[in-house]
Amino acid sequence: MHIDVLEKRWMWLVGLMVVIMLGTIFYTALANAVHPPSNVETIDSTRLHLSEEFAEDKLGVETMADGSVRVTMVAARYGIFPQHIEVPLKTPVTFRIATPDVLHGLHIPFSNMDTMVIPGFVSEVTTQFQFEGEQPMFCNEYCGLGHHYMWSRVKVVAK
Amino acid sequence: MSEQHRPVGLAMAHLWVAFLTFLLAAVLGLYQVAVRAGVVPQWDEGYYISVSAHGNIMGFVLTTFFIVGFGYYTANTSLKRKVWAPGLAWTGWLMMMAGVLLVVFALITRQATVLYTFYPPLTAHWTYYVGAALLVVGSFLWCVIMIVMFGQWKKDNPGKPVPLAMYGTTANAILWLWTATGVALEVVFQLIPLAFGWVDTIDVGLARTLFSWTLHPIVYFWLIPAYIAMYVFVPQAAGGRLFSDEMGRVAFIMLLVFGLPIGFHHLYVDPFQSDGYKLFHAAGTFMVAVPTLFTGFTVMAGLEIAGRLHGGKGLFGWIKALPWEKPMVLAGGLALLMLTAGGFGGVVNASYAMNTMVHNTMWVPAHFHLIFGGTVVIMYFAISYYLWPKMTGRALFSAGMARKQLWLWTIGMLIVTIPWHWLGLLGVPRRTAWVPYDHPLVEQWTSSQYIMVFGAILLVLSALLFIINLLMTHMNSAREDNREVEYAEPIHPVLNISKSLNGFAIWNWILLVYMVAAFAYPILQFWMLSGQDVMAWGW
Numbered sequence: 169m170h171i172d173v174l175e176k177r178w179m180w181l182v183g184l185m186v187v188i189m190l191g192t193i194f195y196t197a198l199a200n201a202v203h204p205p206s207n208v209e210t211i212d213s214t215r216l217h218l219s220e221e222f223a224e225d226k227l228g229v230e231t232m233a234d235g236s237v238r239v240t241m242v243a244a245r246y247g248i249f250p251q252h253i254e255v256p257l258k259t260p261v262t263f264r265i266a267t268p269d270v271l272h273g274l275h276i277p278f279s280n281m282d283t284m285v286i287p288g289f290v291s292e293v294t295t296q297f298q299f300e301g302e303q304p305m306f307c308n309e310y311c312g313l314g315h316h317y318m319w320s321r322v323k324v325v326a327k
Numbered sequence: 328m329s330e331q332h333r334p335v336g337l338a339m340a341h342l343w344v345a346f347l348t349f350l351l352a353a354v355l356g357l358y359q360v361a362v363r364a365g366v367v368p369q370w371d372e373g374y375y376i377s378v379s380a381h382g383n384i385m386g387f388v389l390t391t392f393f394i395v396g397f398g399y400y401t402a403n404t405s406l407k408r409k410v411w412a413p414g415l416a417w418t419g420w421l422m423m424m425a426g427v428l429l430v431v432f433a434l435i436t437r438q439a440t441v442l443y444t445f446y447p448p449l450t451a452h453w454t455y456y457v458g459a460a461l462l463v464v465g466s467f468l469w470c471v472i473m474i475v476m477f478g479q480w481k482k483d484n485p486g487k488p489v490p491l492a493m494y495g496t497t498a499n500a501i502l503w504l505w506t507a508t509g510v511a512l513e514v515v516f517q518l519i520p521l522a523f524g525w526v527d528t529i530d531v532g533l534a535r536t537l538f539s540w541t542l543h544p545i546v547y548f549w550l551i552p553a554y555i556a557m558y559v560f561v562p563q564a565a566g567g568r569l570f571s572d573e574m575g576r577v578a579f580i581m582l583l584v585f586g587l588p589i590g591f592h593h594l595y596v597d598p599f600q601s602d603g604y605k606l607f608h609a610a611g612t613f614m615v616a617v618p619t620l621f622t623g624f625t626v627m628a629g630l631e632i633a634g635r636l637h638g639g640k641g642l643f644g645w646i647k648a649l650p651w652e653k654p655m656v657l658a659g660g661l662a663l664l665m666l667t668a669g670g671f672g673g674v675v676n677a678s679y680a681m682n683t684m685v686h687n688t689m690w691v692p693a694h695f696h697l698i699f700g701g702t703v704v705i706m707y708f709a710i711s712y713y714l715w716p717k718m719t720g721r722a723l724f725s726a727g728m729a730r731k732q733l734w735l736w737t738i739g740m741l742i743v744t745i746p747w748h749w750l751g752l753l754g755v756p757r758r759t760a761w762v763p764y765d766h767p768l769v770e771q772w773t774s775s776q777y778i779m780v781f782g783a784i785l786l787v788l789s790a791l792l793f794i795i796n797l798l799m800t801h802m803n804s805a806r807e808d809n810r811e812v813e814y815a816e817p818i819h820p821v822l823n824i825s826k827s828l829n830g831f832a833i834w835n836w837i838l839l840v841y842m843v844a845a846f847a848y849p850i851l852q853f854w855m856l857s858g859q860d861v862m863a864w865g866w
Contacts, residue, residue: 169573169828170819175624181652190613193679198608202680204595206602208852210859224517270448270864271531273596273687275752280683284546287448288532288859291598304766308687308756310442312379313371313447316759319771322764 181310205283207292216242216268219302229253236260243272245312248305248320255297262294273309278324283311297324334410335718340420341396342711342786344427346390346794349704352384353790357783360743364776374760375440375866380676382443383434383699384616387462388427390549395419397552398496400714403471404812404826406480416467422465429458440866442758444542445518447534450863453522456514473500481830488824491575492559492814497577499551501831502747505587505838509540521863527862532599533853539590540846543612547586549699551579553706555627556809557659560713563815567633570625572817576828578625581618583831584838585611588845597684599859604849609679611845619670623663629815632661645759655728658709661737662702664789668741669697672748691749693744693749701740705733708793714801716807722800723807728792735789744781746775 192234216222222242228250230238237259242249255261260298265274265285268275272285278299283291307318355377361367362374399410409417414600427723444616473721476495481489489497513534520526550640558575562568563859567576594600651657672694675681685691713727716722753771755762762769770800827833853859 169572169825170571172571174628175571175574178388178624179791182617186613186617189674189678192611193609194606196680197602204605204679204683206600206605207598208856209598210811210856213860213861220540226526227797240752270866271446273756275687275754275756278684280680281684282596284687286535286597286599287861288531288596295773300347302670303512304754304768306754306764306766308376310446312760312864313375313440315375316756316761317763319764319766 170327194279204293205293206235207290209290209292210288211266211290212267213266213287216266218222222265222266224249229255236262239263241274243274243307246307246314246318247271248274248307248318251320252323253320254323254325257300257324258296258297258298260294265291265293270311271309272311272318273305274305275308276303276305278303281305282308283310300324302324332403332409334403334416335418335760337398337410337413337416338396338718340398341392344424345392345396345707346711348384348392348427348796349389349675350790350794352381352389353787355381355384355596357780357787360776360779360783363759363782365761366777366780369761371760372437372627375442375758376434376437377444378758379440380434380818383430386443386545386549387459389704389707391423391462391466391474394499394548394552395423395466395711397714398473398500400718400812401492401496401555405492405496405814406476407479408476411472411476411479415470419468419472420464422461422468424465426461426463426465427460429454431458432451432701433458439609439653442456445513445538446533446644447518447521447529447866448864450518450521452738453519456522460511460514460519461575463511467504467507469765470500470504471496479552480733481825483749486824488572488821488829490814491569491817492555492573494576494829495551495555495558496585498831499548499836501585502544502551502586503548505583505842506541506544509537509590510542513537517692528862530860532597532856532859533850534595534847535597536849536853537602539593540587541590542593543590544586546695546699547582547615549703551582552710553662553703554622555580556623556655556706556710559814560631560655560710561626561659562633563813564653564713565630565633565649566636567661567815569815569817570628570632571819572821573828574621574625574822578618578621580831580834581621582615582827585618585839587696587838588841589615591845591849592682594678595679596686599853600849606679608845609677611841612677614672616670619666623666626659626663632818635677648856652726652730652865654726655709657730658705658712661733662668662705662709665697665701665705665737666738668744669694669701673698674792685751687757688751689747689755689757692757693747693751696740696744696753698830701737705736708733708736711793711797715797717810718811720803720807720810721803721805722805723799724803725795732789732792732796735785735792737783739782739789742783742785743779745815746778748780750775 267285275282302323433455434451441449441451459549468847588610635647638649639645639648
């Protein structure tokens with residue numbers, strides 16, 4: 169096979185680019201444990217309202233013994249419940265979210281709180297909010313004709 | 328090979344279905360941005376039906392029909408032999424048409440507003456899934472014909488390198504068989520039984536995993552014809568040579584091997600796959616950038632040779648010396664430009680952690696409209712401008728109109744996608760009928776929403792010019808004398824070709840091992856989990 173000297177140089181350059189990009193990703197993932205939501209946890213979506221965790225009176229923000237915060241939410245056509253939540257700034261916040269119906273996706277702009285919500289599964293995301301103020305949380309995956317009406321408010325407050 | 332053996336009717340039957348539906352989908356695209364921006368009356372259902380139709384046509388109909396039609400013509404003209412089993416080819420066309428009609432029926436009777444990505448547990452009318460299955464199975468007949476013709480030529484020409492255009496086409500046929508298997512499993516074993524009511528529940532995690540198997544390599548199925556044109560038509564049209572035939576083969580092989588086992592970058596924020604497998608697919612995703620970077624290099628090098636042959640001097644002087652008046656050269660340059668911009672957005676999407684900032688936002692359609700709507704479709708235009716005179720024997724109606732059309736397409740695409748990137752960073756969700764959110768953040772979106780309408784108008788104008796030019800070519804009285812399809816010659820003729828660069832057997836085995844590693848456990852795990860099956864839903 170004939171490989172031109174210019175091609176060889178370009179191959180090295182391409183190889184270097186890939187190594188740098190993947191190196192960064194693997195470093196942040198393995199050394200800093202930066203991962204997208206991947207908890208692989210099932211739930212009976214027809215019985216959310218009867219479950220320990222996602223019954224209506226269990227939803228909302230809870231501060232744990234170690235100072236971290238847990239937010240339990242249900243995404244259902246066409247709303248995100250509770251509709252208003254308040255979470256502390258620069259504190260680990262773990263969201264646990266389930267749905268009784270179809271696919272949804274929840275995203276708070278300017279943050280990495282972005283997860284699909286899949287019927288039959290629980291989504292879990294841990295993040296720390298860096299900016300104070302009220303942000304919207306949108307449903308960002310098509311879930312039906314009222315998809316665009318589905319959103320809620322998240323207020324980030326200084327401790 | 329005389330002209331009467333050319334599969335002109337067969338190719339035209341495919342290409343015209345591709346382009347007439349494309350025109351309709353372009354108009355639907357304009358409607359969607361207009362609804363979103365609030366410049367036409369809001370109609371929620373109309374918007375989501377339109378999104379479903381736009382995605383289905385652009386992603387499945389335009390692409391599949393174009394690729395199949397172009398493939399028959401490429402096989403015939405590059406191998407210089409008749410299309411094998413034309414009856415089978417026409418059967419494939421009929422099946423694909425039947426599939427399209429069923430999907431159209433489901434969409435316009437408002438029974439399939441589930442987008443082209445299916446999105447179970449939303450459940451459409453059975454015609455939608457059976458139509459999609461027919462389209463895929465019909466295109467599989469094309470795959471078989473391509474592979475048989477590739478094999479026949481090799482048998483008749485032992486030891487000789489298969490022409491690069493046919494090598495790429497066969498790579499694409501094999502890629503498509505591998506690729507479509509994922510969605511075929513989902514449709515046949517999950518969605519059709521659910522739509523008919525044979526089963527009551529569906530495992531959405533499994534369905535999405537199977538869909539992700541198809542969802543990434545399908546873009547290489549769309550892209551490979553564009554790359555074939557970049558390797559064999561662009562340097563030829565520019566008056567240069569192909570820089571390296573063998574690198575082209577390597578690029579097609581890498582697209583086949585690395586394009587497949589990487590679908591989980593579409594599932595980064597899905598909770599039913601573990602982070603280890605997502606990271607594994609992330610690594611492959613960056614590897615598949617390699618063949619694109621090789622292609623960019625080879626095409627640019629071929630263009631530089633042409634520019635210097637035309638008397639271009641200095642570091643950049645060769646660019647000016649290129650024959651930009653030729654639609655193929657202009658399209659090649661504009662395609663590389665949009666590929667670079669879209670590739671940048673893609674690297675962000677592919678980045679395991681950074682992805683969460685933009686996942687499911689407008690950033691994503693911005694990326695794939697540049698790569699697919701930009702790079703791929705503009706090369707489909709250029710291929711058509713080149714082949715129409717060869718096929719009809721009539722000169723292209725207007726090269727000037729073709730140039731204007733290509734520029735309009737590029738400018739329109741940039742005007743649409745640059746604001747989309749910005750909107751994505753501002754958190755705007757994709758695929759929303761309009762913006763009812765009562766929040767101050769929305770004010771920052773407004774200007775971009777108007778700009779995209781302007782871009783979409785340019786795109787529809789461009790699509791119209793394209794169709795008019797082809798139609799007028801059919802009626803042109805000026806003859807086209809040169810009916811030969813000319814493929815670029817490499818600088819270094821390929822004298823000895825290793826078996827691995829002239830066939831696919833070994834690569835299929837490697838791919839099989841890679842696919843088992845990437846997908847076997849992630850699929851089997853759904854039988855180890857329990858309680859996740861859910862019932863069907865409407866919308």
